[in-house]
Amino acid sequence: MLSKINIDNLDFRIDSEYFLKYYLSLEAKLDKININKISDFAYVTDGIHTSIIFDDNSNINLLSAKSPKNNIFDLSGNKCISKNQHIENPRTRLQKNDIIISTVGTIGNVAVVDESILPANCDRHVGIIRIKNSNYLPYYVSTILNSKYGKFQSNRYTTGNVQPNLFLDKIRLIKIPYISNYFQITITDFVKKAISLLYEAKNKYKKAEQILIDELNIKIENDNNINIKSFNNSFGNNGRLDAEYYLPKYEDLQKNICKYPKKGNICSIITLQDKNITPKDNRKYKYIELANIDNIGNVIDCTEDFGANLPTRARRIVHTGDVIISSIEGSLNKCAVITEEFDGAFCSTGFFVIKSGIFTAETLLVLFKSEVLQNLMKKGCSGTILTAISKEEFEKICIPILNDNIQQKITCYIKQSKLLYNQSKLLLEVAKKSVEIAIEQNEDSALKYLEEKNNEILNLNKEVI
CATH class of the missing domain: 3.90.220.20 (DNA methylase specificity domains)
Incomplete structure (x- = not known):
């Protein structure tokens, strides 16, 4: 119906990809529960638009579209930005709990800034979501965005041919379900534990x-x-x-x-x-x-x-x-x-x-x-x-x-590293799956799933020497 086409469709898109049945089915599930758009509870901006000045002697990380993965950052290919350019761009200086989303290349990858990343800045190929409402916790929002309910929206709102892009006005439209503070805290604990295990693996x-x-x-x-x-x-x-x-x-x-x-x-x-x-x-x-x-x-x-x-x-x-x-x-x-x-x-x-x-x-x-x-x-x-x-x-x-x-000796340490890495990866997947269960069923079912999986992961911990 034309009336439905116009909902949140500022560009009046009528391309078939925008109305994929998969997208519509997930959207229908979101619309049955209490949701808010990102613009309702967060400030959204992007990184530096001018050419980046790199400096090998700097300690200020420069995050790009390749940096965020599935709730973690991979800085292996990253460089550092000059101190002067960092100072000259206060809008894009990253803060603890900023949510970073890739907007070009592999679009929709998300992670949350913590102390280990800072000081840091970013280029124009990522979006910065800075929460201003305490009803939403950063790691919960990032987990939603990494789940199928976040991915379908970032994919759906992506436009362009030569270089597809997820623009800021579309990030602001992404719907995030509101689930209890207790559930959000539980998800946060899971994600932080996964990040901690990743540090142990390193x-x-x-x-x-x-x-x-x-x-x-x-x-x-x-x-x-x-x-x-x-x-x-x-x-x-x-x-x-x-x-x-x-x-x-x-x-x-x-x-x-x-x-x-x-x-x-x-x-x-x-x-x-x-x-x-x-x-x-x-x-x-x-x-x-x-x-x-x-x-x-x-x-x-x-x-x-x-x-x-x-x-x-x-x-x-x-x-x-x-x-x-x-x-x-x-x-x-x-x-x-x-x-x-x-x-x-x-x-x-x-x-x-x-x-x-x-x-x-x-x-x-x-x-x-x-x-x-x-x-x-x-x-x-x-x-x-x-x-x-x-x-x-x-x-x-x-x-x-x-x-x-x-x-x-080398093999022993690397195998331990991989076990820890796999546990970290499993925790992140469990967190994603649990938010999907909370949306599709209810919070109690999601919490029960988390408890069961947490016990399985605790048993895996015994494998690490």
Whole structure:
């Protein structure tokens, strides 16, 4: 009916996607309960509109559309904004409990700012939701926005062709159900516990990393930018004339590795799986790309679609126990161990897919994310528009072969890290599911579900040493 089309439809949209039956069914459920639009209880703005001035010496995080995920922030690819630009933009300076929503790219990802993120600012590709009414708690609102009842609205209100965007006036229209303060507090506790577990997972990873650092005892200290090479020892040998390739620090690193009791070139001790496989058009697959990897070696999400719709770079199949390593300069630290959840998934050809009978998967992860291997991989990168390390350069890197005792210690910490990460992920999913139950059934059913799942998660805690 025309009268229904006009409801909250300021742009008079009549495209079929806007009226998908799925969207209408979820909207009907929301309209049966007590709801408020975000504009009713929060101030909404966006980030800095001018070009960002980055500063490596700054400690002020710059959040972008890639930063918020499912109620957590991933700052692995983030840079810092200059102090002066931060001061000059008071409107966009982030505060504790600000809700950040991505408005371009992967639209509708949401997380809440806490003390660990601050000081921080953000660019124009995110929306800032600042609650001004105590009836709504930030982590409850963020959980609603990450649930199907929030996602369908952010997807529905997204417009544009070349670069789809979720504009601020549409964020203000998003409907958030009001559920009791007790329920909101319970959801908040679940989300904060999940974030706490994630921090514990990161600490376990750091302990594994420290074991490797102590074992190798290799420091990157040579900052000399001058090196003299004969033709036979440079272009005549490897075809490289770029000065960066011959930085003395790279030579020092390689010499230090050569001093290690056991070592070998990657091609001789690691199996590289680089066969291209074309996905079947009518079959659904999980697809992993660079943006799906966090900074402690987890695949945090993925695309799931029919083979016909996957990009042409989706040509590598991965299996449980494989390790994937980015070959793209600027993202070389995007490495992950493939778990059972992603067995049989496709990944981008921008990854090397490796496994070894000499190393555990967890050891390979920490080794290739280490500063030593990251530098040697960076040395091998070449190209102009998109610089990357080739298969040939990758395979000739010499790496240390760690003894079994060291590998067992590293593996133990990484497995603990992954258990904690999985518990964190489960808590966030339970929180999302519970708000959906509260909307579709009632608050009591949602609270009962939370209690049951909380007991299951407590049992999982016993698995962590």
